[in-house]
Amino acid sequence: MSPAVKGAYAAAAAGVATVVAVAVLQVPADSDGVAARPFPTVGVLMAGGEHWCTASVVDSPHGNVVATAAHCVAPAGEDGEPGEVAHDGLAIGELAFAPGFSGEGAGSQPFGVWKVRSVHVDDRWTKWGDDTADFAFLTVEPDAEGRSLQETVGEGGAPGPDWTSGYEREVTVVGYPESDRNPENKPVSCTTQTRHDEDDPDMLYIGCSGFWTGTSGSPWIADRGGPGEPGRLIGVLSGGDTDVDSTAALFDERAKALYDRAARD
Template sequence: MKTPLLSILAAVSLAGLSAPPAAVAAERWDGGTVATVGKIIWDAGGGRLGLCSGAVVDAPNGSVVATAAHCARTRENPDPPREAWFVPGYDHDDDSYREDGWRIASWHTPEGWDVTRETVEVLPHDYAFLTLAKKDGRTVQEAWGANRLVFEPVAEGRRVAVLGYPAVDPYDGESLRYCEGDTDVLGPGEAQEPNVGGLVLDDCDLTAGSSGGPWIQDFSADGQSGTVVAVMSVGSADGHVVGRPFPEEARELFAAAGG
């Protein structure tokens, strides 16, 4: 049986990050960045920044980013940040995120992500979509490209790369990191109930800041994109991470973000 996975990789400020798990270190991404993957940044108050990760996904309006629902709303912060930006291809410069990024115009979380309930009860709904405003008359997809998005069921046994910007020591949130392995979907008896249906990867120490980062199959270096099958949701203290795929009911939410 796999280790029960319940400790959330929360979208928290840099001042509140927890200690890193003892696990295999996530590697730097070859080439430094991926054009269609980026960092979500907002002012969390008190001189702190809120951080998450996300990926541009192909949508009719060219302005949609897939991420985790807990990047938008938590019990402690039930409303999304008033002003936040997505910086595609982010690489070492927090100070210019407003100039380099696309402003988030709206946050779309599923009805099941009810932050008045215990986190473990709503984990199956830990996915979200962001709609970005245009910048200089262009959509983020026109400027940087996009990944294909797929809904459940997710094909198992295929190589998947999990990308994000971890911000807990020894990481500083400034460079894109990744873990890689074969896609494995958690079934009944393999995990506690909230994580059944999620994707699991072992020996990976991506930490807070990587929340919402894409799980990508069939990545193409030429197109700087692939197929997003899930987003980073939770992790354990011994190097297991779980990605949350997109159920059929997520199609309506995606249509609202991308219409």
């Protein structure tokens, strides 16, 4: 069964389940009274200036690579032919990334808004709509001062990719539900164990409430520790039939090939 996507406008049915280490991320103040942001590398992927999905910075040589779900940036193909529209029937629009985004309405973009220069998606998705290839890597432009995205959000804060992960890992998943259910645009976070999805054993599964529409592309980060231990990115949120059930395609060698292309672009 193909999971229901959790992009910007796709419908997601509510479910009832036990909450597992779920929290709306609070923004504490540091010793100087400046708001600290525990996940500055995670933010909103915008299409045409609107919250479309979630995305995150992944460590790369030039500091300019962002990971998200393939369905957030490219229509699913069918029977070997490219799709024509996004999962919700809408045009995707010009893409940009706002890390650390929060606040009502237009909100605050503490690290700016970064224009997406190129999109790298697997043919398994664009021709066949294969859920196990529902990941994408984006290359973003430097800012007006020539700085990289990773330099701006913090060089040591971006998780590195893991291309050979197993299915059973403790992960932290961070995402931005759309503003209808999250008017202050605060990210939600869950730390829990992954396992094989019962409906599709090739997919990863977690059970955490609060991952509504808009959280597609949320990073699944393993081995995350304290400062200087950003962990390893093993996948991004692909879908789920309710806000509690979430799935991800495990990164593989094909994902690495996309990442390598994005890192060179």
